Amino acid sequence: MFGLSAYLVTPPCVLSECKPIQIATRLQTPALPLANQNIATTELTKLQTDIEKAITDLKQIPPWSSRHQEVEPLVQKLSAQYEKVGLLLKAFQTAGKAAQKTRASNNLQELQATQELWRQAILPLEPIDRKSVFYDLAHAQISSYRRELQAVKQQLRTEEKWLEKLESAKSVALVAHKRQEAAKSLKELQKAQSTWEVAVNALKIIPSNRLAYKDAQKLLLEYKAKLANASLRTTKEEMANKTYNQAIRAARQAQLYEKRNQWQGALNQWTRAVAAIKQISPGTYYYNTAQPLLPPYNNALQKAQRQLQINSTLRTTFNNLASTCVNDGVQICSFKVSLQGISVQMTAEYEQAIAISNENDAISTASHLQILQQALEVISDNAGIPLAIYDAQGEQFYQHKPRS
Numbered sequence: 001m002f003g004l005s006a007y008l009v010t011p012p013c014v015l016s017e018c019k020p021i022q023i024a025t026r027l028q029t030p031a032l033p034l035a036n037q038n039i040a041t042t043e044l045t046k047l048q049t050d051i052e053k054a055i056t057d058l059k060q061i062p063p064w065s066s067r068h069q070e071v072e073p074l075v076q077k078l079s080a081q082y083e084k085v086g087l088l089l090k091a092f093q094t095a096g097k098a099a100q101k102t103r104a105s106n107n108l109q110e111l112q113a114t115q116e117l118w119r120q121a122i123l124p125l126e127p128i129d130r131k132s133v134f135y136d137l138a139h140a141q142i143s144s145y146r147r148e149l150q151a152v153k154q155q156l157r158t159e160e161k162w163l164e165k166l167e168s169a170k171s172v173a174l175v176a177h178k179r180q181e182a183a184k185s186l187k188e189l190q191k192a193q194s195t196w197e198v199a200v201n202a203l204k205i206i207p208s209n210r211l212a213y214k215d216a217q218k219l220l221l222e223y224k225a226k227l228a229n230a231s232l233r234t235t236k237e238e239m240a241n242k243t244y245n246q247a248i249r250a251a252r253q254a255q256l257y258e259k260r261n262q263w264q265g266a267l268n269q270w271t272r273a274v275a276a277i278k279q280i281s282p283g284t285y286y287y288n289t290a291q292p293l294l295p296p297y298n299n300a301l302q303k304a305q306r307q308l309q310i311n312s313t314l315r316t317t318f319n320n321l322a323s324t325c326v327n328d329g330v331q332i333c334s335f336k337v338s339l340q341g342i343s344v345q346m347t348a349e350y351e352q353a354i355a356i357s358n359e360n361d362a363i364s365t366a367s368h369l370q371i372l373q374q375a376l377e378v379i380s381d382n383a384g385i386p387l388a389i390y391d392a393q394g395e396q397f398y399q400h401k402p403r404s
Contacts, residue, residue, distance in 0.1 A: 013065040020057035021067055024074045027054055028081065029133055040137060041092045044085050051082045084134055087124035091138075095121035095145055102152060107211055108163060111156050118149035159211050166212040166219075169202040173223055180230055185285055186237040193234045196227040240284035247276035247290065251297060254304070263308040270301035310339065317342065317383040324375050332372065341386045344376055348392040373398060 013021065027050055055078050058071045098117035101110060122145045128138040176195035183189040200223045206216040254269035274297045280290045317337050321344070325333040332350045336343045354368060373389065380387035380402045387400040 013061045013067045018061070018065070018067050020054060020061060021070055021074065023050075024054045024058055024078055027051055028077060040141075041089065044089050044092070048082060048085045048089065051078050051085065054078055055082070081133075084128065084132065087128075088134060088138065091121045091124040091141065091145075095141070095148075098145075098148065102148065108156070108159060111152060111159060111211075115149065115152045115156060118145055118152060121145050122149065162206050162210045162212040165202055165206060166216055169199045169216070169219065169223075172202065173199040173219070173226075176230075177226070180226075180233075186234070186241050189230070189234050189237055189285075193227070193230040196223060196230050199223050200227050236281055237284050237286070240280045240286040240290075243276045243279050244286040244290050247273045247293065247297075250276060251293075251300075254300065258304070263304055263311055267301070267304040267308055270297060270304050273297050274301055313383050313385075314339070317379060317385065320379045320382070321376075324372070324379065337383075337385070339385065341388060342376070342380055342383070343388050343390070345390040345394065346392050351392050373400075376400070 027047070055075055058075050058078070061068055061071050094117055098114055098121055101114040101117060122142055125138040125142040125145070128134050132138070172195060176192055176199055179188065179192035179195055183192050200220065203216045203220045203223065206212050250269045250273035254266045254273060257263070257265035257269060274294065277290050277294050277297060280287050314337060321335045321337060321342070325331065325335055325344070330350060330353060331347050333344050333346050335345070376387055376389065377400050380400050384402045386402065387398075388396055389398040389400075390396050
């Protein structure tokens with residue numbers, strides 16, 4: 001009986017002070033720091049341990065204790081408190097992971113994961129109402145987490161915008177490539193070049209502190225090379241186009257000179273036209289268009305050269321005839337010259353003068369005519385044009401074929 005009596009009065013809250021109830025009551029209103037999450041985490045961890053021990057101690061109060069009726073309500077309150085502390089700790093731990101990921105995120109998927117972590121950190125804090133002893137701590141942290149979440153959202157929007165520009169540049173580059181491959185004219189090639197320029201310029205503006213920057217720089221090297229190639233091809237085509245048009249203009253001008261019988265001008269312009277055609281680079285769009293023009297242009301050039309030579313010959317022949325047909329102010333003969341022949345007619349004045357001065361000297365007259373005839377033969381041979389000589393009455397008395 002003595003041992004049993006000792007056992008019944010030994011458990012807590014029978015004869016001595018009831019410390020478990022005092023501790024449990026105090027734990028319901030803990031003093032928690034608001035400014036430092038690390039300190040708060042340490043304090044909450046300790047509080048969670050203390051609550052767990054307090055619940056264990058409360059459950060050891062025997063039913064015959066005068067304060068036993070206080071145990072169940074306290075256990076329920078502390079259990080609820082324990083659960084809230086667990087939620088807070090979970091929120092803090094998740095926020096810690098989110099903070100680390102925020103600093104280390106280097107792609108869109110990691111940013112999206114970081115955003116989700118901040119949301120998970122906020123979620124356990126939102127149910128804590130103003131009546132809770134944890135409200136101030138939860139409120140302070142939830143405001144901070146929401147700012148972080150908003151910052152990550154903003155960063156995501158910004159990164160997505162630049163990633164969209166990156167994708168847009170890729171799409172434009174694809175169009176540029178197709179246009180360049182399908183180009184059949186200078187205009188189409190210029191269009192491909194301008195499309196490459198759009199793609200390159202879209203990549204150039206992506207800031208270096210954005211996730212899209214690294215990929216943009218890689219693409220920039222590739223697209224710049226393709227733009228340079230397109231620019232080179234365009235320059236060659238533009239030069240070919242310019243040279244082709246110069247040839248066409250020169251040919252038109254040459255034809256105008258031909259119509260005006262200005263063969264020196266025609267020769268100069270046909271020479272320019274042929275030289276321009278020969279300058280057009282193989283492989284350009286205008287090369288195949290220009291090559292068929294070369295034979296007729298060469299023919300026209302040769303024709304102009306021949307015609308110029310003919311004109312020069314006729315002019316020289318005319319001048320020689322004009323000089324030969326005048327002697328000491330006396331008009332010996334008149335003449336006509338063409339490619340078909342040289343027609344020379346003695347003048348009545350000349351025949352009369354010969355007749356008067358040589359009435360009794362027929363040999364002298366014949367000798368004079370022979371000298372004139374020989375001079376005309378030389379002119380005929382030099383020009384390569386047949387010669388016919390007529391007397392003043394129009395009767396032909398001499399004919400000469402030039403030596404070949």
